[in-house]
Amino acid sequence: xxxxxxxxxxxxxxxxxxxxxxxxxxxxxxxxxxxxxxxxxxxxxxxxxxxxxxxxxxxxxxxxxxxxxxxxxxxxxxxxxxxxxxxxxxxxxxxxxxx
Amino acid sequence: xxxxxxxxxxxxxxxxxxxxxxxxxxxxxxxxxxxxxxxxxxxxxxxxxxxxxxxxxxxxxxxxxxxxxxxxxxxxxxxxxxxxxxxxxxxxxxxxxxxxxxxxxxxxxxxxxxxxxxxxxxxxxxxxxxxxxxxxxxxxxxxxxxxxxxxxxxxxxxxxxxxxxxxxxxxxxxxxxxxxxxxxxxxxxxxxxxxxxxxxxxxxxxxxxxxxxxxxxxxxxxxxxxxxxxxxxxxxxxxxxxxxxxx
Numbered sequence: 001x002x003x004x005x006x007x008x009x010x011x012x013x014x015x016x017x018x019x020x021x022x023x024x025x026x027x028x029x030x031x032x033x034x035x036x037x038x039x040x041x042x043x044x045x046x047x048x049x050x051x052x053x054x055x056x057x058x059x060x061x062x063x064x065x066x067x068x069x070x071x072x073x074x075x076x077x078x079x080x081x082x083x084x085x086x087x088x089x090x091x092x093x094x095x096x097x098x099x
Numbered sequence: 100x101x102x103x104x105x106x107x108x109x110x111x112x113x114x115x116x117x118x119x120x121x122x123x124x125x126x127x128x129x130x131x132x133x134x135x136x137x138x139x140x141x142x143x144x145x146x147x148x149x150x151x152x153x154x155x156x157x158x159x160x161x162x163x164x165x166x167x168x169x170x171x172x173x174x175x176x177x178x179x180x181x182x183x184x185x186x187x188x189x190x191x192x193x194x195x196x197x198x199x200x201x202x203x204x205x206x207x208x209x210x211x212x213x214x215x216x217x218x219x220x221x222x223x224x225x226x227x228x229x230x231x232x233x234x235x236x237x238x239x240x241x242x243x244x245x246x247x248x249x250x251x252x253x254x255x256x257x258x259x260x261x262x263x264x265x266x267x268x269x270x271x272x273x274x275x276x277x278x279x280x281x282x283x284x285x286x287x288x289x290x291x292x293x294x295x296x297x298x299x300x301x302x303x304x305x306x307x308x309x310x311x312x313x314x315x316x317x318x319x320x321x322x323x324x325x326x327x328x329x330x331x332x333x334x335x336x337x338x339x340x341x342x343x344x345x346x
Contacts, residue, residue: 088282
């Protein structure tokens with residue numbers, strides 16, 4: 001296990017951990033706001049933010065991975081992660097078109 | 100695997116919505132599990148990255164086509180998958196894939212990790228990559244259509260056919276399904292099938308539940324848990340099939 005692999009793995013874990021925590025806090029806050037009766041802009045804003053952060057977390061992890069692979073000149077894996085990122089972008093496009 | 104029947108059969112939400120909410124919880128679970136230190140050596144980043152291409156593609160296809168399927172068709176599919184899972188759990192897929200020879204090389208896709216059982220670094224090599232890719236695509240597809248993680252398909256495929264030890268297969272699968280579920284969740288969200296007010300308690304509840312589950316996991320024997328799991332899965336399958344006849 002090279003030290004580069006180690007740092008890479010730590011970066012990945014940190015992104016995932018932060019993302020989930022941030023998303024959970026937003027969702028919890030939004031839920032509390034909605035239950036406290038102030039349904040409306042505040043609660044729906046918090047809830048939407050929570051969901052968006054949640055969905056962005058694995059995507060952020062992919063970006064971190066792509067950068068790390070590119071830095072390490074591992075072009076095959078950098079390429080693979082970019083393909084996955086492209087697929088996620090495609091899903092966003094499909095989502096926007098579905099509205 | 101249990102949230103979808105609960106929301107669909109128990110509370111009457113459409114299967115699309117139940118699947119979408121479940122996918123949100125899968126993202127949360129996958130991310131928080133993969134962030135744990137203990138997982139770091141088990142997750143096969145290289146293999147996972149490769150297979151993610153297939154699995155996210157599958158989940159896109161599933162997400163885009165989900166609304167084309169009738170509720171009853173999806174329910175029947177869910178029932179079939181639940182039965183498949185029950186069989187897999189029952190047969191206790193756990194081939195010994197570790198190579199104990201310290202001079203063995205993992206190859207491009209294999210891995211090395213410290214196995215708790217042996218207390219020393221063990222190696223494994225990955226075989227039949229095309230099989231893994233196809234399995235991942237199918238897992239991603241099913242994941243989006245039904246709102247499950249997809250690990251149900253990936254772990255047995257990786258373990259039984261591709262030479263990956265069970266714990267590494269489970270860790271790598273858990274890592275991959277975060278991205279898989281994201282692809283599907285984004286599409287559902289865009290279509291308005293992911294109500295935030297329903298997703299919030301689900302995500303928080305599942306996080307709390309898994310935290311609590313970890314604390315009590317030692318008490319029950321693995322065997323008892325498996326039997327309970329099989330019974331519940333078969334019950335879910337039966338309910339899904341019955342409901343699909345009524346839809």
